[in-house]
Amino acid sequence: MGLYSKTLYFLMGDRGLLLEFGDEISREINEKVRRMALAIQAEAIEGIIETVPTYRSLLIIYNPTALPIEDFKKRLELIEQGLRQTPLPEPKLTHIPVVYGGFYGPDLEGVAKYLQSSPEEVIRLHCSQPYLIYMIGFMPGFPYMGELPQALVIPRLKTPRLIVPKGSVAIAQRQTGIYSMESPGGWQILGRTPVELFDPEKHPPALLQMGDFVQFYSVTEKEFENWSE
Amino acid sequence: MERIEAFEIIEPGILTTIQDLGRYGFSQFGVPPSGSSDTFSLRVGNLLVGNREEEACLEITIMGLKIKALREVVIAITGGDLSPLLNEEPLEMWRTHLLVEGDVISFKKVRTGCRAYLCVSGGLVVPKIMGSSSTYLSGKFGGFEGRALRRGDILYTLDIPPSLDKLGLRFPSDSIPPLEKGVLLRVIPGPQDHHFTEKGFNTFSSEYYQVTPQCDRMGVRLQGPKIERRSDVEESIISEGLTSGAIQVPGDGKPIIILTELVTGGYTKIATIISTDLPKVAQFKPGNQVRFKPVSIEEAHSLLREQEERLKGFKKIILESSTCKPR
Numbered sequence: 001m002g003l004y005s006k007t008l009y010f011l012m013g014d015r016g017l018l019l020e021f022g023d024e025i026s027r028e029i030n031e032k033v034r035r036m037a038l039a040i041q042a043e044a045i046e047g048i049i050e051t052v053p054t055y056r057s058l059l060i061i062y063n064p065t066a067l068p069i070e071d072f073k074k075r076l077e078l079i080e081q082g083l084r085q086t087p088l089p090e091p092k093l094t095h096i097p098v099v100y101g102g103f104y105g106p107d108l109e110g111v112a113k114y115l116q117s118s119p120e121e122v123i124r125l126h127c128s129q130p131y132l133i134y135m136i137g138f139m140p141g142f143p144y145m146g147e148l149p150q151a152l153v154i155p156r157l158k159t160p161r162l163i164v165p166k167g168s169v170a171i172a173q174r175q176t177g178i179y180s181m182e183s184p185g186g187w188q189i190l191g192r193t194p195v196e197l198f199d200p201e202k203h204p205p206a207l208l209q210m211g212d213f214v215q216f217y218s219v220t221e222k223e224f225e226n227w228s229e
Numbered sequence: 230m231e232r233i234e235a236f237e238i239i240e241p242g243i244l245t246t247i248q249d250l251g252r253y254g255f256s257q258f259g260v261p262p263s264g265s266s267d268t269f270s271l272r273v274g275n276l277l278v279g280n281r282e283e284e285a286c287l288e289i290t291i292m293g294l295k296i297k298a299l300r301e302v303v304i305a306i307t308g309g310d311l312s313p314l315l316n317e318e319p320l321e322m323w324r325t326h327l328l329v330e331g332d333v334i335s336f337k338k339v340r341t342g343c344r345a346y347l348c349v350s351g352g353l354v355v356p357k358i359m360g361s362s363s364t365y366l367s368g369k370f371g372g373f374e375g376r377a378l379r380r381g382d383i384l385y386t387l388d389i390p391p392s393l394d395k396l397g398l399r400f401p402s403d404s405i406p407p408l409e410k411g412v413l414l415r416v417i418p419g420p421q422d423h424h425f426t427e428k429g430f431n432t433f434s435s436e437y438y439q440v441t442p443q444c445d446r447m448g449v450r451l452q453g454p455k456i457e458r459r460s461d462v463e464e465s466i467i468s469e470g471l472t473s474g475a476i477q478v479p480g481d482g483k484p485i486i487i488l489t490e491l492v493t494g495g496y497t498k499i500a501t502i503i504s505t506d507l508p509k510v511a512q513f514k515p516g517n518q519v520r521f522k523p524v525s526i527e528e529a530h531s532l533l534r535e536q537e538e539r540l541k542g543f544k545k546i547i548l549e550s551s552t553c554k555p556r
Contacts, residue, residue: 010420013501014529016472018420025467037257052256052470054493059470061253064530065537136259137468137493140368144468180259181368198258200358200370206258 003029007080009073014064015049019076020057025146025174029056030134031088034211039079039086047072053210054135055144092212093130096178098169098191099224100126105191107157111171114154123218125149126190130213131176141180141198141206145214148174160186167192169216180206191218194227232354234299235386238378242293242336247353247372247384249285251489252361256470261492263363263371266446266473266511267344270308272540273400274348276547277305277325279392282540284352285362285372287384289345291514295335296347298328299383303350303391306334307400309342309408309512324399327391341408342512350395351387366446367490398550404539411437411518412509415532416476416500418523421466424497425478429457433499433521438484440517447490448477449513455482456499468495474502474510476521486510503529505536 003022010018019036022029037053040060047067052059062072100123101108112119131145138144148171156172161184164170168179170187179185180197197207208214219227238245250271251264265271265288272282287294292311305325306313313320314335320326322345328334336345355362355373364372373382422430438453456478458464464480475487477496486502487494488510502510503524513519 011417011501011526012420012470012472012498013417013474014503014526014533016470016475016501018469020420050253050256050262052492054469055467057467057469059472061472065534069526069530135468135493136257137470138259139492140259142259183367200260200368204258205255205260205359210257 002026003032012059015061017060017062017069017072018057019060022056025055025134027132030132031211032083033058035083035086035088036080038088039083040076042086043079045075054137088211092209093215094208094212095215095217096169096193096195097219097223097227098193098216099219099221100191102221104221104224105169105189107170107188108190111154111188111190115151117151122152122190125152126171126176127216127218130215133208133210133212133214135210136206136208139179139181139183140200141208142177143197143208143214144175144177146175148176154188156186157188160184164189165192167194169193192224194224196229231388232385233388234383235302235349235351235353236296236384237299238380238382238384239297239333240293240295240335241378241380241382242289242291242295244290245294245378246288246364246366247285247355247362247378248288248364249362250283252359252363252365252371255359256492259492260359260368261365262473262489263365263446264361264489265346266488267308267346267508269406269508269536270346271348273323273543274305274307274346275352276540276544277307277323277395277398277400278303278348278350279395279547280348280350280352284348285355286346286348286353289336289347291343292336292338295333298330298332298334300330301391302328302386303393303395304328304334304347306345306347308345310340311336311342311345312338312340313345323402323405325395325397327393327396339514343514344511349386350391351389354385354387365490394550395547398547400543404543406508408509408512411520412513413520413522414506414509415503415524415529416521417503417526417529418500419498421497422499424458424462425499426457426459430499432456433484434523437518437520440513440515440519442515444513444515446488448488449486449510451484451486451519453483456484457482458497464497465495466497468493472501474504474507476500476502503532505529505532
């Protein structure tokens with residue numbers, strides 16, 4: 001199905017409106033989410049508290065006492081009609097160093113085995129192209145990126161880890177991501193980056209943003225340990 | 230304005246954090262709102278002591294907090310009844326009190342609810358992170374150094390004269406939300422109610438569910454009859470935004486109510502609790518029984534307008550009290 005010809009509006013309680021633009025992870029749908037989020041921000045509508053752009057939908061938290069829902073929906077439909085005119089900023093490419101395998105990438109060997117490949121080939125494939133950042137979510141600064149080459153597609157771990165260290169670079173299905181903070185997690189960990197992805201004191205607080213691109217490259221353990229930004 | 234020492238933490242209790250109404254505008258960077266879920270109690274507490282309603286205050290969980298006043302301060306305690314004491318004597322909630330240097334406030338045991346709010350005239354002053362003083366526990370930032378309070382921590386307030394004109398003010402008892410044993414939560418179905426069978430939705434909206442010990446600032450896991458989902462839809466959905474009160478149903482069919490420390494998720498949401506009932510969720514303890522009742526968006530909005538009107542009326546009373554009473 002892909003991109004819906006008509007955007008679906010769902011209620012998420014009495015303060016949330018969920019706009020769903022499609023039913024799959026695709027660049028076309030994701031770009032529409034982003035365009036809509038930017039267009040709404042540009043309008044600075046009074047009564048909008050928060051917008052949460054994700055893969056294929058946009059959640060808007062609003063104050064219904066300041067912004068009656070019927071007026072709000074009409075306004076959103078108008079914004080959507082004028083969406084093609086909304087310019088997108090030039091995408092930024094960020095290079096992220098990763099030390100692959102060993103202590104820092106405990107799943108690299110297993111992933112290679114599952115894919116009937118070698119650790120070197122898995123690293124080569126993971127670094128073979130820039131990835132689009134579809135969304136930041138799950139935790140502050142965590143980028144959901146894709147798509148991985150078909151030869152790297154692997155399910156999540158059967159049993160999630162209770163602790164995934166901060167900086168872990170991981171894959172699951174067609175996606176790759178970076179754990180910006182220590183947390184539980186079920187993705188397959190290929191390596192670790194020394195780069196700080198989130199700093200609450202900075203503006204913006206996240207290094208990476210939706211719509212930008214990431215290119216991974218391999219560094220040695222020594223380079224990782226001596227890394228300074 | 231200068232800040233000044235207001236309290237010392239003698240005992241931190243089970244979990245005490247600094248919270249305000251939340252951190253908004255940063256979820257595109259993966260930052261959840263945090264803040265209090267019982268926004269009603271927090272707002273009333275602040276109004277009582279003459280603050281703006283969004284000021285930072287203490288969120289006290291269950292029991293054990295003991296704090297000492299380091300100067301003369303005006304306070305009010307709202308929310309769940311955790312048996313607050315002033316120098317070992319019971320202290321009335323939902324009204325303002327004057328503390329003098331050396332006074333000790335403690336919370337002995339839970340009577341009703343789970344979380345109390347202690348607001349101080351002048352607010353609690355911590356560095357604002359992304360515009361908010363709320364503690365985001367799992368992200369380790371905001372509030373007091375991004376963590377729960379510990380013994381010996383010193384809390385600051387603004388160096389302004391305490392609003393003595395507010396002393397003795399009470400929030401009308403008939404406006405205090407009741408904390409029933411079997412709580413009825415009104416919900417708006419969706420966004421993914423269509424992922425469940427009619428039987429499944431009926432189970433959800435008619436059976437009792439019990440609050441499990443897995444209940445914290447991120448969410449409340451419930452135990453009860455399994456909610457049947459349609460066999461022709463996948464168990465998980467593509468990750469999307471979350472809001473407080475959204476009710477996720479993972480593969481095991483047992484609902485989880487989302488609170489303020491989550492930003493996105495990939496489980497189906499059968500319904501979302503309306504905002505005027507959300508404060509009740511913040512007051513849940515393990516063992517509480519709850520039931521869900523679907524309502525229309527119109528009803529939810531009219532309940533919200535009524536609540537805001539009541540608060541507006543109360544604000545007026547507070548303002549008048551400042552001009553009529555001599556200081």
